[in-house]
Amino acid sequence: MVRFFVKPEELNNQFIVLTGQNAAHAKVLRLRAGDQVLVCDGLGKEWVCAVSDVSSGQVSLVVKGMRESQAESSVRVCVYMAFPKADKLEHVIQKATELGADEIVAFPSARCVSRPDEKSLQKKLERWQKIASSAAEQSGRGKVPSVLVLKSYEEALSRASLADKAILFYENEQAVTLRMALQSGPYRTVSLMTGPEGGLEEAEVEKARKTGLQVCTLGKRILRCETAPLCALSAVMYDAGEF
Amino acid sequence: MVRFFVKPEELNNQFIVLTGQNAAHAKVLRLRAGDQVLVCDGLGKEWVCAVSDVSSGQVSLVVKGMRESQAESSVRVCVYMAFPKADKLEHVIQKATELGADEIVAFPSARCVSRPDEKSLQKKLERWQKIASSAAEQSGRGKVPSVLVLKSYEEALSRASLADKAILFYENEQAVTLRMALQSGPYRTVSLMTGPEGGLEEAEVEKARKTGLQVCTLGKRILRCETAPLCALSAVMYDAGEF
Numbered sequence: 001m002v003r004f005f006v007k008p009e010e011l012n013n014q015f016i017v018l019t020g021q022n023a024a025h026a027k028v029l030r031l032r033a034g035d036q037v038l039v040c041d042g043l044g045k046e047w048v049c050a051v052s053d054v055s056s057g058q059v060s061l062v063v064k065g066m067r068e069s070q071a072e073s074s075v076r077v078c079v080y081m082a083f084p085k086a087d088k089l090e091h092v093i094q095k096a097t098e099l100g101a102d103e104i105v106a107f108p109s110a111r112c113v114s115r116p117d118e119k120s121l122q123k124k125l126e127r128w129q130k131i132a133s134s135a136a137e138q139s140g141r142g143k144v145p146s147v148l149v150l151k152s153y154e155e156a157l158s159r160a161s162l163a164d165k166a167i168l169f170y171e172n173e174q175a176v177t178l179r180m181a182l183q184s185g186p187y188r189t190v191s192l193m194t195g196p197e198g199g200l201e202e203a204e205v206e207k208a209r210k211t212g213l214q215v216c217t218l219g220k221r222i223l224r225c226e227t228a229p230l231c232a233l234s235a236v237m238y239d240a241g242e243f
Numbered sequence: 244m245v246r247f248f249v250k251p252e253e254l255n256n257q258f259i260v261l262t263g264q265n266a267a268h269a270k271v272l273r274l275r276a277g278d279q280v281l282v283c284d285g286l287g288k289e290w291v292c293a294v295s296d297v298s299s300g301q302v303s304l305v306v307k308g309m310r311e312s313q314a315e316s317s318v319r320v321c322v323y324m325a326f327p328k329a330d331k332l333e334h335v336i337q338k339a340t341e342l343g344a345d346e347i348v349a350f351p352s353a354r355c356v357s358r359p360d361e362k363s364l365q366k367k368l369e370r371w372q373k374i375a376s377s378a379a380e381q382s383g384r385g386k387v388p389s390v391l392v393l394k395s396y397e398e399a400l401s402r403a404s405l406a407d408k409a410i411l412f413y414e415n416e417q418a419v420t421l422r423m424a425l426q427s428g429p430y431r432t433v434s435l436m437t438g439p440e441g442g443l444e445e446a447e448v449e450k451a452r453k454t455g456l457q458v459c460t461l462g463k464r465i466l467r468c469e470t471a472p473l474c475a476l477s478a479v480m481y482d483a484g485e486f
Contacts, residue, residue, distance in 0.1 A: 071463040098470050100462070139464040177486050219343070219486035220314040221382040227341050234477035235486070243420050243462035243478070 002029055003038040003046070005133060005144060011041055013066060016049060018059040026051075026059045037061065042136070042144040044069050069142020075240040076102040076189045079229045080160050082109040082153075082196035083116075088226040093128050097135035097145050099233045100242065104132065105148045107156035111198035116149070125149060153204060157211040160191035168193040168213045169232060170205050171222055178232060181214045182239045190236055194228040245272055246281040246289070248376055248387060254284055256309060259292060261302040269294075269302045280304065285379070285387040287312050312385020318483040319345040319432045322472045323403050325352040325396075325439035326359075331469040336371050340378035340388050342476045343485065347375065348391045350399035354441035359392075368392060396447060400454040403434035411436040411451045412471055413443060416460045421475060424457045425482045433479055437471040 004022045016039050018026055031037065031051050039047040039061065046069050049061035079096045081089065083106050093104050108115045116124050128147040136144040150156045160166050164187035167178065182190075193213065195204075209215055218228055237243065247265045259282050261269055274280065274294050282290040282304065289312050292304035322339045324332065326349050336347050351358050359367050371390040379387040393399045403409050407430035410421065425433075436456065438447075452458055461471055480486065 073462075095470055098464060098466050099474060100464055139466065141464055177484075179481065179484065179486070217486055219480060221341060221343055221384055223341050223382065227338055230473065231342060231477040231480075234474040235481035237462060237474075238422065238478035238481055241420075241422065243422065243460055 001036055001038045001048075002031070003040055003137060003140065005040050005042045005137060008041045008043060011039065011047065013047075013063055015052075016047065016061045016063060018061065019057065023058050026054070031059060036064075040069065040142050042133070042142075044072055044143045046142050071140050072142050073100040073102075073237060073240065073242055075187065075236065077233060077236055078103040078105060078160070078163065078189075078191050079233060080105045080107060080156050080191055080193040081229050082107060082194065082200070082225070083112045083114055084196055084225045085114045090128065090131055092226050092229055093131045093147055094135045095230050096233055097132045097141070098139040099230060100141070100237055101145050101233055102143070103146045103148060104128075105150060105156065105159070107150040107153055109153050109196055109204060110201045112196045113198070121149060154207070156193065157208055157213065160193050161212040163187075163189040163191040165189070166191040166193075166213045167232075168200075168205065168208045168215050169218050169228055170195070170200060170215050171217075172202075172205075173215045173217045176214065176216050178216045178218065178235055179239070181216050182236065192229060192232045192236065194225060194232070197225050244279055244281045244291075245274070246283055246380060246383065248283050248285045248380060251284045251286065254282065254290065256290075256306055258295075259290065259304045259306060261304065262300065266301050269297070274302060279307075283312065283385050285376070285385075287315055287386045289385050314383045315385050316343040316345075316480060316483065316485055318430065318479065320476055320479055321346040321348060321403070321406065321432070321434050322476060323348045323350060323399050323434055323436040324472050325350060325437065325443070325468070326355045326357055327439055327468045328357045333371065333374055335469050335472055336374045336390055337378045338473050339476055340375045340384070341382040342473060343384070343480055344388050344476055345386070346389045346391060347371075348393060348399065348402070350393040350396055352396050352439055352447060353444045355439045356441070364392060397450070399436065400451055400456065403436050404455040406430075406432040406434040408432070409434040409436075409456045410475075411443075411448065411456045411458050412461050412475060413438070413448050413458050414460075414465055415445075415448075416458045419457065419459050421459045421461065421478055422482070424459050425479065435472060435475045435479065437468060437475070440468050
């Protein structure tokens with residue numbers, strides 16, 4: 001079924017009106033009275049609706065029922081990524097959304113060569129959030145992951161450490177695997193943290209350990225900074241029994 | 244240690260000479276007499292060498308020892324991907340190489356909107372093989388995955404079916420998970436097959452079943468055609484105990 005994301009305040013349990021981009025999209029899809037569609041609040045709930053009327057610039061829907069989204073994972077995984085160069089962050093936002101991430105958080109670290117300045121940040125965040133919305137729509141998700149930017153590495157560590165499994169990947173770690181970290185006990189929330197192109201500094205890794213993160217390997221091959229979070233996220237979803 | 248891929252016929256157990264692009268790369272890295280480097284045959288063996296002499300256009304090495312590459316996976320995973328649009332195949336070749344694939348095979352299927360014509364194919368294959376080489380080098384692999392192109396869907400099926408686990412991912416499959424397929428018995432070789440942007444046709448999926456492939460889901464979210472193979476490959480490597 002086609003799905004539309006609508007702001008929670010525009011939703012109610014009887015009638016919903018699609019406007020703006022949603023109405024334009026409905027036109028492209030040639031929706032007609034009687035067609036079934038899904039309307040999502042982007043927070044995990046969805047409304048099954050029937051089109052009642054299509055007019056210029058708006059589409060009226062009658063609500064048939066409301067349910068929890070069926071495409072959301074039972075585990076909440078937050079991807080923490082040190083700012084990478086150029087369009088790599090956008091790539092990770094799109095793919096991590098498809099793969100079911102709950103949040104994507106970018107943070108600065110010592111060897112980051114790129115980090116957005118204060119001025120352009122708001123505009124970039126809007127763009128990134130749009131990429132997540134569009135990927136959520138395409139992949140059939142009921143929730144749009146939040147994209148966040150933190151101001152310091154320390155803030156990222158202390159936020160990440162709150163999850164049941166808080167994991168930092170480091171290419172010099174050889175003994176502790178992701179599997180060991182995940183299988184040491186049950187989990188509902190996971191933080192997956194990865195470094196920038198140049199890697200994390202040894203002192204940063206030590207700081208992570210002290211904050212309570214478990215330092216793990218992603219195997220014997222060196223993964224690019226945009227590959228590592230997606231590989232780890234895929235493995236966590238697999239481990240959690242998603243596929 | 245820096246690594247160079249050299250054609251097997253240029254290797255011996257005493258002295259190796261780097262020429263061409265390898266020599267140019269050594270120059271960029273400012274290698275000097277005494278430095279240690281690794282020379283790989285791209286087939287899984289590597290030679291530990293010391294630089295003995297650097298001159299214009301060539302670098303002479305003394306072989307210290309030969310060993311099996313330590314970065315190759317214990318399972319051989321072949322990624323079968325229906326021809327996607329434009330640069331998506333290149334993306335998958337690069338990432339699948341990092342993630343440890345043994346082979347990347349492209350094949351035509353009913354809904355492929357893009358497939359290279361005979362004329363341009365040889366040139367494209369060379370380009371794709373170069374992408375794999377370069378990703379293998381960067382990720383520290385000892386083997387360069389082969390990139391192959393098959394002429395028919397049927398050829399892809401019968402080739403894929405030879406693996407211990409031959410798996411086709413289909414978005415309409417809901418019951419059988421990758422986990423069930425992998426954990427039903429031990430494996431050393433895996434074929435992971437995915438469709439193009441428009442998906443596989445029901446009849447194609449049936450044909451796969453008849454050829455002996457197991458049809459599996461990759462979860463409740465619809466993955467793009469370039470995300471699915473990498474997600475599956477990450478999960479297989481995790482399942483095989485690589486990280």
